[in-house]
Amino acid sequence: MNKGNGLDFVFxxxxxxxxxxxxxxxxxxxxxxxxxxPIVRVPNPDPYEACKVLDGGAxxxxxxxxxxxxxxxxxxxxxxxxxxxxxxxxxxxDDPQSLxxxxxxxxxxxxxxxxxxxxxxxxxxxxxxxxxxxxxxxxAVLIGPHDLSCSLGIPEEYEHPRFDEAVRTIFxxxxxxxxxxxxxxxxxxxxxxx
Numbered sequence: 032m033n034k035g036n037g038l039d040f041v042f043x044x045x046x047x048x049x050x051x052x053x054x055x056x057x058x059x060x061x062x063x064x065x066x067x068x069p070i071v072r073v074p075n076p077d078p079y080e081a082c083k084v085l086d087g088g089a090x091x092x093x094x095x096x097x098x099x100x101x102x103x104x105x106x107x108x109x110x111x112x113x114x115x116x117x118x119x120x121x122x123x124x125d126d127p128q129s130l131x132x133x134x135x136x137x138x139x140x141x142x143x144x145x146x147x148x149x150x151x152x153x154x155x156x157x158x159x160x161x162x163x164x165x166x167x168x169x170x171a172v173l174i175g176p177h178d179l180s181c182s183l184g185i186p187e188e189y190e191h192p193r194f195d196e197a198v199r200t201i202f203x204x205x206x207x208x209x210x211x212x213x214x215x216x217x218x219x220x221x222x223x224x225x
Contacts, residue, residue: 040068042215045084046075046095052083059088070146076102081109091146093173098155100162107168110147112138127167146170148211151201152178160201164208171211174201189216 041062045055055071062069068090073080076094084092094106104124108115112123115138123130123138130138147168152175156163164172176189179198185191198214205212 036067038067040070040090042093043069043071043089046072052087055084056087059084059090063088063090068144068146070148072150076105078105078109081106082113085109085113085145090144091148091170093148093150095150095175096152096156096178097149097163098153098159100159100166103149103163103166103169106147106149107166110145111142111168113142113145148173150175150178153182154197155182157197157200160204161208164204164210169210171213172201172205174198174212174214176214176216 043050043055043058050058059069059071069088070091070093071084071089072093072095073084074095076097081092081094092106092110094102097103097106108120108124112120115123127135148171149163149169151157151160151163151172163169176194176198177187180186180188180191180194183191183193183197185193188194202212
């Protein structure tokens with residue numbers, strides 16, 4: 032890889048592909064050196080995992096299999112208010128205006144380039160989608176096609192009308208909420224339309 036390769040970012044998956052913390056940090060720093068922001072999917076929706084990859088050089092975090100507003104708040108807390116934790120973090124999430132101006136400015140500058148993305152991979156997530164998308168600080172959603180198809184009861188049937196409808200529902204809701212939306216596919220149908 033080199034500069035000018037036409038890519039906007041690189042996706043590093045640590046949910047399904049294990050990397051130790053040192054290797055992951057090295058990868059993130061190498062991509063940063065060629066102006067290719069690394070976005071890391073952590074193994075589980077854990078704010079401490081998110082902070083570790085951000086500290087290691089990631090430009091953003093993807094939380095896998097998100098279904099609850101509390102998970103989005105954890106993601107936003109890690110990406111927008113790092114290094115705050117505990118009660119102080121909850122205060123910032125509940126009322127960002129309550130932060131002292133100096134602290135608010137510091138956090139905004141420190142975390143200006145941290146991207147918060149939630150994997151939408153289940154029917155419960157779709158049923159709760161408007162509430163998930165309403166959390167301030169979430170940048171985008173990424174559809175997990177395999178898990179979503181299984182949750183719909185149609186494993187790997189990516190051309191199935193129910194799968195198509197679910198994907199369109201997610202994209203429509205994300206656009207309405209002013210959030211980005213994405214899906215990874217090799218080819219075919221809805222992937223080419225959206």
